[in-house]
Amino acid sequence: MTKALFTAGQLEGLAGALGDTNDGLTNPEIGYLFAQCRMIDPGPMTKRLRVYNAFVEVQNRRQDRTNILEFIRQGLAPARFVREPHRFEPLRARVNKALAFSGMVVTEAGRLEIAKAVSTLPEAERRARELRSDLELRRVHPDVLRFCRAELLADDYFHAVLEAAKSLAAKIRDKTGLTDDGSTLVDRALASKPPMLAISPLVTQTDLSRQSCFASLVRGVFSLFRNPTAHEPRIDWPMSREDAEDILTLISMLHRQLDATYMPVRTP
Incomplete structure (x- = not known):
């Protein structure tokens, strides 16, 4: 799951889901996850661009998507949403819609699993x-x-x-x-x-x-x-x-x- 690289379009979709204005992660959450996943924070900008630029940088530098997948795992860990459970499913739905093109899915338990990729x-x-x-x-x-x-x-x-x-x-x-x-x-x-x-x-x-x-x-x-x-x-x-x-x-x-x-x- 970690050897392949995300395309620019796939990264844009993931960043849009994770940084969505209504259902996405907050700026403090994004900053915390950058630190946990050893990613470089590109600084103040819209959440979508912040996540996208960080994802592009770490994938280009490491030539794998390990850090990005860890960001998704930690970002959608169910335990993070104990105080706000209503946030989990809308965010998971958006991320899974983006991941469908990469052949992956985030389960209800917050695990990343292989799935058959869709082309459109x-x-x-x-x-x-x-x-x-x-x-x-x-x-x-x-x-x-x-x-x-x-x-x-x-x-x-x-x-x-x-x-x-x-x-x-x-x-x-x-x-x-x-x-x-x-x-x-x-x-x-x-x-x-x-x-x-x-x-x-x-x-x-x-x-x-x-x-x-x-x-x-x-x-x-x-x-x-x-x-x-x-x-x-x-x-x-x-x-x-x-x-x-x-x-x-x-x-x-x-x-x-x-x-x-x-x-x-x-x-x-």
Whole structure:
């Protein structure tokens, strides 16, 4: 990831995203990151030009993009946005839109990962429009539609599905207060006796079977998409739009079920 060089156009796009007037980093943040990443601060000017000139200088001097990638990693580290969480996603979206042409993506966890590069911005945006349109016709859950963004779909739909799967875990944690993830989260929230979140009265054997099947479905989604990517940058899955639509529709159904769950009384 570090041997290739960014083109001038790619650097301009990154600088525009990181130095955006509304969603970008502040001038003090930029100065701090320059120092942390051992980059020369070009001095007072617009944020966009400040970042662009610093990026050009360090890449030309070192003939690699190591420092630039470290700037992006540190600049989009989620821990930096604890006090202002509303800033993180808009900035990540802008940076990912610029990175789509370089074959990279910043994940929800703030990690830089390899992605399939797009050759044109309309290509990524067209994918987003087409997928979103199809899913709207299916009336999928609004929490799923949020992941039909161009910067995610630059990677053959895989990252949109991955991020949508993560949203299931986030909803379960929000509703239960648990901090677990993956199968452990499903076991504690949906498969315990009684479960913390129930989709039925849990009176008849049919109720219990429905609850067990629901937990298995959620666990299956996590196992299929979440677990492999915890250890590898990207699993080898050339996902088509049709595959993505079917999987996102399944995730939509799971979201609606989670919305309708209740917390059974738990005896000591």
